[in-house]
Amino acid sequence: MSAPIAPPFHRHLLALVYDTFLVVPIIMASTALIMALYVQIFPVDTSEEVVALPSGLVQSTAVLSVAIFYFIFWRRGGQTLGMQAWKVKLVNSAGLPVSNTQILTRLVAALAAYGAFGLGIAWRFVDPDNCYLHDRLSGTRLTTVPKAK
Numbered sequence: 001m002s003a004p005i006a007p008p009f010h011r012h013l014l015a016l017v018y019d020t021f022l023v024v025p026i027i028m029a030s031t032a033l034i035m036a037l038y039v040q041i042f043p044v045d046t047s048e049e050v051v052a053l054p055s056g057l058v059q060s061t062a063v064l065s066v067a068i069f070y071f072i073f074w075r076r077g078g079q080t081l082g083m084q085a086w087k088v089k090l091v092n093s094a095g096l097p098v099s100n101t102q103i104l105t106r107l108v109a110a111l112a113a114y115g116a117f118g119l120g121i122a123w124r125f126v127d128p129d130n131c132y133l134h135d136r137l138s139g140t141r142l143t144t145v146p147k148a149k
Contacts, residue, residue, distance in 0.1 A: 004095050004143035006130035011086045012142060018082030023069055030065040031058060067107050074103050079145075087145040095143070102138045109134035 035053055044051050073080040078090045078097055090106075092098050098106075113120020113134045120133035127136070135141050 004091065004141065007086070007088045007142055007144045009124065009130075011144075012088055015080070015082035015086040015088050018085055019069075019080050022081060023066055026069055027062045027065045031061050034058075034061050063111070070107060071103050074098060074106075075100065087147070089143050089145050090140055091143055093139050093141060098138075098140050102140050106134050106138035106140050109137040 031053070034057060035051070038053055038057070039051060070080065073083075074090050075098075079088070083089060090098055092102060109120070110132075113123070113132060123133035123136070124130055129141065131141050
């Protein structure tokens with residue numbers, strides 16, 4: 001069996017852009033749900049025109065929404081809709097479906113990789129297998145899905 005082929009960087013980037021169009025409405029809906037719950041639980045001064053959620057709550061809601069989105073899609077078949085469109089798939093280092101532990105590790109490591117000025121992303125350009133740092137830490141990798149014949 002041949003080694004899996006890593007997708008070109010631009011295909012992975014385009015898959016991320018595609019997924020962003022799906023994730024943003026999910027973040028908006030989950031934040032609206034949190035806002036509805038928040039005003040029911042905590043008394044709100046009705047003389048104020050604007051009710052603002054604590055920023056930490058909004059950020060936590062956004063991160064959790066994105067994590068749940070990716071967890072569900074990666075667990076279900078290793079691909080988000082953007083990854084399906086751009087023929088990219090997440091597998092473990094043996095080329096098999098990823099485990100829950102690998103997904104959770106990859107999500108936490110990716111948060112750090114993106115948050116550290118993109119250094120975990122830049123790792124791909126020095127890695128011999130074109131893996132990101134969060135892939136190395138989680139035992140996963142992105143592969144190119146061959147075209148159907």
